[in-house]
Amino acid sequence: MSEVVIDRVSKSFADVRALRGVSLGVRDGEFMTLLGPSGCGKSTLLRIVAGLEAQTAGSVSIGGENVDHRVPKERDVAMVFQSYALYPYMTVYENMALPLVMRRMTPAQRLPLVGRFVRGSAALRRGIDANVREVAASLAIETLLARKPAQLSGGQRQRAALGRAMVRHPKVFLMDEPLSNLDAKLRTQMRTELADLHRRLGATFIYVTHDQSEAMTMSDRVAVMMDGELLQVATPTSLYNDPSDLRVAEFVGSPKINVVPGVVASERTVRALDGLVAVAAEAPVGTRVRLGIRSESLTPEGADGAATFRGRTRHVENLGSDCYVHVAVDGLDVPIVARADGRRADEFGIGSAIGVACDPDRILLFDDAGKRIPARSAVARLRSHG
């Protein structure tokens, strides 16, 4: 049992409040990602769970036991750092063996040279050796055991750091942006490997990243943090489709969600710029709102009367499978981005007039403070009344 419960944890550095009463429950065996921009407090929270930093208030328990007053070693957690933090003067083997050496052997048995003559140390060394080799084999780094970290590539260092974490089978793995130092291709590959590893080990993972695609691709659930607060904890699917806060909607998803100012025009419509969309908002008529519309809910089309938004094509990003059309619209500082099939990419001439149709089913409404307003499509009802 290795669930992690974070209960109203706060942390202040001098006059900066890094964490403001964060509560989060991580289930046994779950892959939980703490996602947020840099400086949001996610790494601080991870370090508090690890015991590397003491919280100002609140408590942390691991596997049902309060660990507030335990040093990192006694919390049975392993940590993987962004810099890998391998000891540069030790071989990969020695790096991986150290956590076991520190735990299983007495100070006398650990002594260099003399230690091997202390009773029982040979048997312990053999046990440690077997464990290190087993983990190295599972990570496919057996051939690198005799090398020093400086002689390894980024991906190999990453694996050695993972090996050092895995070798003593901890209850909880804590990972602080472990993929940030890898190149893009390797990062994508390691995402799959980490997700595989998590399934294989069945251990609890708490993973910190600022990269929303890492969070979306690997996690069971994602906790989005901003300014020291937890905004939303949800599965990647509901985080993307059902964000509770505009900041979450803006942080998750690429390209960034389009945000258009509007006002509730009637019980069944919302006016956005010049267009009227068929959305029934649970807010009084006249409420100022912001519409969050993902680019896949917008379709570029001819500049005729049916389009919700009208403007001029400013830029076309052709990704092959899809293309994203940036449309400059009067009254908006940033262009609206609409998705089209990649095969249509050549249809859109830069600078020409264009219309954008909007799928009212997928529109998210937020109030002025950025909180989600419940809303649903009113297309069917509009039609029946029309």
Place this chain on the structure above:
Amino acid sequence: MAEALAPGRLLDTAQRRRRRAETWAAWGLAGPATFLLFLLLLGPTVAVVVLSATDWQLGAKTLRFVGLGNYAELFADRVFRQSLGNTLLYVAITVPASVGLGLGAAMLIEARTSLQAFYRTVYFLPVTATLIAMAVVWEFLFHPNVGLVNLLLALVGIAGTHWLNNPATALYALCAIGIWQSLGFTTVLFLAGLKSVPHDLYDAAAVDGADTAWERFRRVTWPMLGPTLMFVLVIMGIRSFQVFDTVAVLTAGGPAKSTEVLLYTMYTESFHYFRTGYGSAITVVFLLFVLTLTLIQVRFLDRRVHYA
């Protein structure tokens, strides 16, 4: 075919001409520095080595080559042997003490959360102060009757001595001054070294279970300071071999040659007795020690101790 080859050959000539121009430019740019290097450093060194094989006296119009005669005399000379022994003892005491204490002071300062700059400055002050002026202060401290050292010792019931005038203690008193003066230097170097130890390593060590002060030092600080330590050892070795000013001001090599050191012997032989050839031989011995230390630094430092 010939027509096809011709442009390639032209290109070759052009390339060669450009490369030659580059070579000339390189020599032109490095020339002045190279010239000065020979004039000011290598030239004098060669001159000293040549002079050490002669019986030249400063100002003399003639000189005679004596081969290794000076060296033979040197190693038969009781004063020189004492001088060499004293210098080695001085180095053997000053280097480990100032390195050890400097590392300790640096770790204490680094562990503080406030006033780091203040302590750094205080420790570094002796390095910037003129040693000759400071030597006068030390002379007072070591004074047999009114000196602070003996007054403090009297408080705990120990009878002091005339530290700088007692052959049994004079060299150790000079060592103390040397350590005091170098401490700030080593401290500042170690502080810089400590700053470059990645903090993640301490975190990793804590999670791995190496979390006592001793384990942190042994697993992270000490090995990560390897390059700094090597550098500090060599620099301090060279500096300690060069001990001169405290000897010249405070003891003049005495009493009874107990503080005679290499550079001071060289100085008296060359500039008091004007035996330049003999003095040059001492200089060559001194240079050999410094050269050895420098070679250790170049070889060992660059190859073995760097990790990245």
